[in-house]
Amino acid sequence: xxNISFGQYVPGNSWIYKxxxxxxxxxxxxxxxxxxxxxxxxxxxxALGIYIIMxxxxxxxxxxxxxxxxxxxxLLMFTVLLQLIYSTGNKENLLYxxxxxxxxxxxxxxxxxxxxYYLLKKIIPFKTIMLLLVIFLGFLVLWxxxxxxxxxxxxxxxxxxxxxxxxxxxxxAAFLFLRIVLMIGITSLLTLTTMTTDINNxxxxxxxxxxxIKVPVGIFSMLISLTLRFIPTLMQESRKIMNAQASRxxxxxxxxxxxxxxxxxxxxxxxxxxxxxxxxxxxNAMEARGYIVDGKRTKLDELKIKPIDIIASLVILxxxxxxxxxxxxxxx
Numbered sequence: 256x257x258n259i260s261f262g263q264y265v266p267g268n269s270w271i272y273k274x275x276x277x278x279x280x281x282x283x284x285x286x287x288x289x290x291x292x293x294x295x296x297x298x299x300x301x302a303l304g305i306y307i308i309m310x311x312x313x314x315x316x317x318x319x320x321x322x323x324x325x326x327x328x329x330l331l332m333f334t335v336l337l338q339l340i341y342s343t344g345n346k347e348n349l350l351y352x353x354x355x356x357x358x359x360x361x362x363x364x365x366x367x368x369x370x371x372y373y374l375l376k377k378i379i380p381f382k383t384i385m386l387l388l389v390i391f392l393g394f395l396v397l398w399x400x401x402x403x404x405x406x407x408x409x410x411x412x413x414x415x416x417x418x419x420x421x422x423x424x425x426x427x428a429a430f431l432f433l434r435i436v437l438m439i440g441i442t443s444l445l446t447l448t449t450m451t452t453d454i455n456n457x458x459x460x461x462x463x464x465x466x467x468i469k470v471p472v473g474i475f476s477m478l479i480s481l482t483l484r485f486i487p488t489l490m491q492e493s494r495k496i497m498n499a500q501a502s503r504x505x506x507x508x509x510x511x512x513x514x515x516x517x518x519x520x521x522x523x524x525x526x527x528x529x530x531x532x533x534x535x536x537x538x539n540a541m542e543a544r545g546y547i548v549d550g551k552r553t554k555l556d557e558l559k560i561k562p563i564d565i566i567a568s569l570v571i572l573x574x575x576x577x578x579x580x581x582x583x584x585x586x587x
C-alpha cells in the first residue's frame with residue numbers, strides 16, 4: 256500500500272511545477288485522449304520518447320512513477336499475453352514458434368515453483384519480481400523439456416502444442432502496453448507535481464462553464480481534491496492498522512478463506528471508523544474557517560497565465576497537429 260504513488264505530491268521547482276494548474280489538467284486530458292488517436296506502434300514509440308524527455312526535465316524521482324505501475328503489472332501481463340495468444344496470421348508473419356509440452360513432470364515442477372514462491376514471499380522484499388521470475392521459469396519448463404537430456408520414457412505427456420507469436424500479435428501487445436503505461440505516467444505527473452489546493456482551483460476554473468446549467472462545480476472540485484488528498488493518508492492509516500493487527504498475531508498472508516474474510520473485516524472496520532473521524536474533523540475545521548457550501552469564495556492566489564504556460568500550450572498544439580497529420584498520412 257505504501258507503494259501507491261497516485262495522489263502523493265512531491266515537492267519540486269522544475270518547469271512543470273510552475274505551470275498553471277488549469278492548463279495542467281487540460282493538458283493531461285488532451286494527452287490521454289491523443290494516445291487513442293495514435294495510429295501505429297511507431298507513433299506510440301515517439302510518444303514514449305517525448306514522455307521520457309519531458310519526465311527527465313521535471314527532475315521527479317523515477318521510482319515514484321514506477322511504483323504507480325506496480326498496481327497494474329498484472330493487467331499489463333494479461334493484456335500482452337492475450338494479444339500474443341489470440342492474434343494470428345499467416346506463415347509469412349510468424350515471428351517465432353515455441354514447441355510446448357505439458358506432461359506429468361512439467362506439472363509437478365510448475366506446482367513446486369509456485370509453492371516455493373508462496374513459502375518464500377514473506378522473506379523476499381521484491382515479491383513482484385519473484386512472481387514474474389516464477390512465471391518465466393514455468394514457461395521455460397513447458398518450452399525446454401528438461402527430461403529430453405535423459406533417456407526417460409515415463410514423462411507422460413498429456414498435450415503437445417505450438418505457441419506461435421505472429422508479428423501482428425507482438426505489435427498489438429507492444430502498442431497496448433505502451434498506451435497503458437503512458438496513460439498512467441501522464442496522470443501520475445499531474446498528481447505528483449500539483450498540490451491538492453491547486454487541483455481544486457484548477458478543476459473549479461476548468462468546469463466553471465457548467466455553472467450556467469446550475470451544476471455545483473465548487474462542490475465537485477472540492478470532493479475530487481479531498482479524495483486525492485486523503486488517498487495517501489488512508490493508505491498510511493491502513494498500514495498502521497495492519498501492523499497493529501500483526502502484533503496481535505493476525506497474519507494477512509495466511510489462513511483459509513473464512514479466516515481471510517475475518518482478517519479483512521478486522522481491517523475494514525477500523526478504516527471506516529478512522530475515515531468518519533477524519534471526515535468529521537475536516538468538516539469542523541472547514542466550518543471554523545468559514546467555509547459555506549455554494550458560497551462565493553475568494554482566492555488567496557489568483558491563477559494567471561505566464562510565459563511558460565504559453566510555451567507549453569504551443570508544444571501541445573504541435574503534438575496535436577503531429578497526431579492529426581499522422582492519422583491522415585497513415586490513412587492515405
